[in-house]
Amino acid sequence: MKRLLLHSAFWLVYLLQDTVLEIVWVGPALQNIPENVQFWMAFKAAIAAWIPKLILTYFILYVAIPEIVKGTRKLLWTVLQVVAAIITTIVLYRIIFVYCINPVIYSGMLKDRPLFHLLSILLAVMDIGFVSGIAITLKLLRIQLAAREREKNLIREKLEAELKFLRHQTNPHFLFNTLNNIYALARKRSEHTAEVVMRLSKLLRFILYESKSELITVADELKILDDYIALEKMRYERLTIHFQRDIDDSAQQIAPLLLLPFVENAFKHGASESRFDSFIRIHVHLQQGQLTFKIENTKENHTSEEIRDNIGLRNVRRQLELMYRDHDLQLQNEPQIFSVKLYINLTSYAQV
Template sequence: MYVVTFLEITDVPVKEFLERVVGSGWKDTFSPNHLLKIFFPVLMTIAPPMSLKLVLDIIRTTTRTLRLERDNLNLEVDFLRSQLNPHFLFNTLNNIYSLSIRNDALASDLIMHLSEMMRYTLYDSNTEMVPLHLEAEFLKNYVELESVRYGKNASIHFDCDTEKMDGYQIAPLLMFPFVENAFKYSHSTTADKCWIHASMDVSDNQLRFEISNSKGELPEGKKVSGGIGLTNTRKRLILLYPDQHILFIENNPEYYKVVLTLKLN
């Protein structure tokens, strides 16, 4: 004895699909034209959420990459701050000691400049943006302290009017590597009289910073070690001031020149 069981399908799309299969056969049901008719509505249904998810994944990946780059640059800036302490501080303290032995009144001025610099690097510059006039004062103090070490055998000028810089902000220690390099390379050559000329000016919400230094042949067997300063500065400019800066560098046997124009605020 056989028992016949009937399966009733209530889902209309499934029922219509099975009726088409029974009526037209598997060959017509799975033909390219019929599959395309089925696939296109399915694609239109799932494509928008899949596309949205893909776009969101790309945005998340890009944001994560930019965050990592910014974090790496912040670490390099921290390292740049710490670099001020060893060699620069050692040389400056030696100069102050020598002047104090001679009871030179310049010693007290150097102590004041050094104090201002250390306060800036330890406290004032620990933010993403700093007042432009503080950055300018920091560079002026650095130039003053280094000028003492060079003495009369150098022509060093830094033209800057900090009163014109009130109300403007800038990323901290952005131009310091250029100044540091100017002193490093001009002092390391065999030229009888080295020179460093720098200027910093603001006009129409635009900063123009320029510095150039003398160059010559290095003494035999002497090498000037490079640092992360210039590479770090290029990365920071691209990340922090995209399409808002122009960096021009001219390097020839007689002199080295840097011109940075930057749109502020």
């Protein structure tokens, strides 16, 4: 219905424009005729001349162009069809003009010209080509816009699939690390084993259900960190944890589970590999949508070798690239301390 209305509006505007041009063109020959009569004569002439234009235009729009776009026939055959249609249209246009418009509508008041008069044929080509060209241009523009929209949708679907894959890859990684912790506690027959399992079940419930949302509040994200830290602390007696937060709006939205992999790494490559007193310092600063997350942990290998991203860090990098246009991630590997500084402009979230 919408397409029918658009086509009707296009042709109505064209017929009115063609009527005005017709009056200007034949006006000198109709000087003794009232203007309102001239208008209706010109309008009827425009409708009569419109018929061959309509046939050619829709032949190209719904036969020739689809054949070219879909490649259902050879291009040469389609071109020959178009040329034949144009010739037929010009002949039909001249027949209508010579045997209908001049003798019937204008009662022979216009100058008679032969059917295939050269100047008349050139004028016919210009008249037919003008409206057909506009219609074809609009059609091709619409096809191009539709193709771009399809391409954009395909890219969006690809990025959504990649983002889901990254999150699903991160979750088993987290679960694997936590199960290792439970295994270690079970080997020691620790009284904390049951509590760890309970905390793990809460974390898994969040990961399976709530983390499927595109965004969660900063408060929920920090609660996950608190639960994970509480779960991990049960394993380490010589570990000191400082968790500082300066937050102006805990309801600010953030992509879920972005910060957890950094905390996991601090425990896995810091506390778990340390034989002496160790620490993890975390600082979360949020002001007017600008989030700064800092975490540092002690380490004992005393090397400053190049940092190699593991699965967790690699996935977080890619998620940041997909979701936040304005962000910065810095990793620093010093002899005794490994540190991470992450800046995110949470207002720059770009929906995939």
